[in-house]
Amino acid sequence: MSKNGRRTTESFFRNVERYFDKAAAFLNYDTGLLNQIKACNSVYQMRFPVVVEDKKTGKQSVQVIEAYRVQHSQHKVPCKGGIRYSIDVNQDEVMALAALMTYKCAIVDVPFGGAKGGVKIDKKQYSDETIERITRRYTTELIKKNFIGAAIDVPAPDYGTGEREMSWIVDTYLAFHPNDINAYGCVTGKPISQGGVRGRKEATGRGVYFGTREACSIAEDMRPLGLSTGIEGKRFAVQGLGNVGYYSAKFFVEAGALLVGVAEIDCAIINPKGLDLEHVMQWKQEHGGLLQYPYGKVIKNPQAVLEVDCDILIPAALENQITEENAPRIKAKIIAEGANGPCTPAAEEILLKKNVMIIPDMYLNAGGVTVSYFEWLKNLSHVRFGRMEKRFTENTNLLFVREIERLTGQHIGSNERKLLLEGADEEDLVNSGLEDTMITAYHAIRDTMKRNKKIKDLRTAAFVLAIDKVASSYTTLGIWP
Ligand code: NAD
Numbered sequence: 001m002s003k004n005g006r007r008t009t010e011s012f013f014r015n016v017e018r019y020f021d022k023a024a025a026f027l028n029y030d031t032g033l034l035n036q037i038k039a040c041n042s043v044y045q046m047r048f049p050v051v052v053e054d055k056k057t058g059k060q061s062v063q064v065i066e067a068y069r070v071q072h073s074q075h076k077v078p079c080k081g082g083i084r085y086s087i088d089v090n091q092d093e094v095m096a097l098a099a100l101m102t103y104k105c106a107i108v109d110v111p112f113g114g115a116k117g118g119v120k121i122d123k124k125q126y127s128d129e130t131i132e133r134i135t136r137r138y139t140t141e142l143i144k145k146n147f148i149g150a151a152i153d154v155p156a157p158d159y160g161t162g163e164r165e166m167s168w169i170v171d172t173y174l175a176f177h178p179n180d181i182n183a184y185g186c187v188t189g190k191p192i193s194q195g196g197v198r199g200r201k202e203a204t205g206r207g208v209y210f211g212t213r214e215a216c217s218i219a220e221d222m223r224p225l226g227l228s229t230g231i232e233g234k235r236f237a238v239q240g241l242g243n244v245g246y247y248s249a250k251f252f253v254e255a256g257a258l259l260v261g262v263a264e265i266d267c268a269i270i271n272p273k274g275l276d277l278e279h280v281m282q283w284k285q286e287h288g289g290l291l292q293y294p295y296g297k298v299i300k301n302p303q304a305v306l307e308v309d310c311d312i313l314i315p316a317a318l319e320n321q322i323t324e325e326n327a328p329r330i331k332a333k334i335i336a337e338g339a340n341g342p343c344t345p346a347a348e349e350i351l352l353k354k355n356v357m358i359i360p361d362m363y364l365n366a367g368g369v370t371v372s373y374f375e376w377l378k379n380l381s382h383v384r385f386g387r388m389e390k391r392f393t394e395n396t397n398l399l400f401v402r403e404i405e406r407l408t409g410q411h412i413g414s415n416e417r418k419l420l421l422e423g424a425d426e427e428d429l430v431n432s433g434l435e436d437t438m439i440t441a442y443h444a445i446r447d448t449m450k451r452n453k454k455i456k457d458l459r460t461a462a463f464v465l466a467i468d469k470v471a472s473s474y475t476t477l478g479i480w481p
Contacts, residue, residue, distance in 0.1 A: 010320050010344055012096035013040075018345045020099075023463030026452055029471050033480045037102075037470050040095045041113075042071040046141050050134050053127045065119060067138050069147050069155075072098035072114040075473045078151055079115035080105060080369060082158025082189075083138075083165070085131075086318075089118035093319070097158075100340055101369070103466035104362040108441045110373040115153050117142075123160055135165050139172040148173060150185030150380065156372045157189040159318065162243065163201065167194045185379035188372035197375035197385070199430035200368075204338070205247020206431065207367015210438035212312065212336045213255065215359055218446075225333040225357055227311060235272075237261030237308040237332070240317030241284065244338040244365060248314050249277050257312070263305035264290050265317075270308055271296035306330060315342035322347045330356065337361035352457055360459035362466065363441055370437045374430050385426040393423030 017038060024034050045068055052063045068091055071079045081101040084094075094116050102114030119138055123131060142148040148155065148169075157166060166189045173186045180186075184195035192198060199206070212231065216222060219229050227234070234257045238245045241264055253259055259277055261270045266289040269275065275296055284290055291298060299305075306313065306326055313332035315321050319341030322330065327347035335343065335351065335358045343351065343358060351358060378385060401420055405411060412420065424432070449461035474480040 010323075011092050012319050012341055013092045013099065015320075015341065015345055016096045016099045019459060019463055020103075020467070022345075023460045024467060026455060026460070026464050027467055027471075029467070030480065033471055033474060034467070036474070036480075037073070037075075037467060038099070040070050040072045040098060041074055042147075043091065043095065044069045044071075044142075044145055044147055045091060046138075048137050048141055050130070050137050052130045052133075055125055055127050058127075065121060065134055065137070067117070067119040067141070068094040069117045069142055069153070070094045070098040070115060071147070071153055072116075073102040073470065074113045075102075075470055076105070076111045076113050078112060078149070079153040080110070080112035080156065080188075080372065081115035081117065082156045082368070083117035083119065083161050083169075084158040085119050085121055085123055085160030085165075087120060087122040088318075089120040094118040096319070097340055100362050102470060103463060104366045104369060106466040106469040107363050107445070107462055108366040108370050108437050109469075110366075110369055112154070112369070112373070115155075116158070117155055131165075132168055135168040136172045139169045140176070143173065143176050148186055149177075150180075150182040150376070154185065154372070154376060155187050156368065157243065159242070163189060163191045163196065166190045166196075170194055181382075182380055185376050188375040188379075189368075190375070195375075195379050197371060197378050197430055198425075198427040199434070200371045200375055201243070202247045202250075203371035203430075203434060204244045204365050204368035205249075206251055207370065207434060207438050208244065208248040208314065208316075208336055208338045208364055209251035209255065210367070210435050211359055211364045211442055212252075212334070214439050214442040215334070215336075215357065221357070221446075224355060227333055232256035233258070234311040235260045235309075236312040236314060237263075237270075237305050237310045238314045238316055238338075239263045239302070239305050239321065239342075240315070240339065241281065242316070244368075245314065245316030246277075246281060248316055248336075248338050252312075252314075253277050260310050261305045261308035262290075263302040263317075265302060266300075267291050267293075268299045268302050268305035268308075269293050269296040270299065270305070272309070308332075312336055314338045318342070320344055322351070324350060327351050328354075330354075333357065334359065337364050340365065348457070348459070358457060358459060360462050363445055363458070363462050366441070367434055367438060370434055371430055374433060385429045386424050387426075390423035390425060394421050397421045397423070 098116035105112045169187045190196035238249045259275045307329045309331045312334045314336045316338030322343040324346040327350035
């Protein structure tokens, strides 16, 4: 087991290949083509020296940092995928995450190939200045080998990184490419002031919510689980309160679900009567952890949250969390995979036999890359979404409202009038684009499953859909017979 509770012996990339092979058996493609889709096209493993500063002592030394960037597929360019900062980063993990990105982009019709980056560091040990130096040096290494650029490969945040790291990346890239008019499109997940798009920070969690809500809206699928439709009133638990976990939980709570368990790296907290998410977050911030949290049962083993009695479990930390060891004790009826690869194939078999619905990572957490796509489009078009049409829409709506008032002789109240007049701004457009994407993709996966009675689970259906889409981009180009 690693520090984060992951099974370190399990090859994550091999697990992704297993899922791929299971799905490929339902398709009729040439083995060579399937092998090409499965393979990681480019693996860049790097080592670079950085002057690091110990956070506690302030002592400086030179450390050699291990890092990776993997481009899984260039069937569409640019490649796209987040950058992870974790002491557990290794080549196998980055390859697996890059492969998942290819399939994820295909499922949500985002025209990118899959990629992923990783830097093997424990952020807690370093000062902010050191993390900045590492980020800028990593970016320089990517630039040197032509592994970054709006038309080549576009990183984004992942575990351990966020807006801050993305803004260092774009700043470093700009220093080396001052004449590149599309330089801001070299990375997504940037702060708004650095070319980011409104809604990106919340996008993955919002997508987890939209996807789960869609699954829960179908009575025919909820009945075998013994659940009613809708999110309201459902009990849910979250592992990991980072970007994905926190925002997923926030949208579930806003929709009326009851948060009965959370886990962070130090412990799990369970309360069947419900936890106050914002209070938990505030406590974590103020106390540097949750071990002393007073309003729930604190269990020192964070993995305990996975076994909480709930309707929906959202693993939103890391891969290989639900294994054949703990799968028999999982009580949730739906597993909504916020993290990448939280269930091993062996665990999945056990869960499917228990009639658990697993909404797979490569679909459910695709909200991040979907909105990253919007951000990239914004950077290439050099204009904020909604800027051209917002006022025009409002003026047109005003004409309609006046005409309705004239014809009916009724005056529309000021609140209703405001709602009717308002044109969409950037955040409205991003969120509605995300909602539409998640709903459409869910039905595409479900329809794939319904069309082929032998496909029994959503992950296999999602892989079938993804492989089909990637394969068709080779065959329609005439690259493959
Ligand atoms: P993050 O760094 O913002 O948060 C992860 C949180 O999980 C941290 O607070 C960490 O302390 C906690 N954690 C780690 N191990 C834990 C354990 N064993 N038990 C409980 N908590 C634990 O990372 P993130 O961006 O939210 O990413 C989480 C997962 O979601 C990863 O698998 C990532 O690949 C995936 N993902 C992220 C995005 C994104 O946009 N950030 C998009 C798609 C998928």
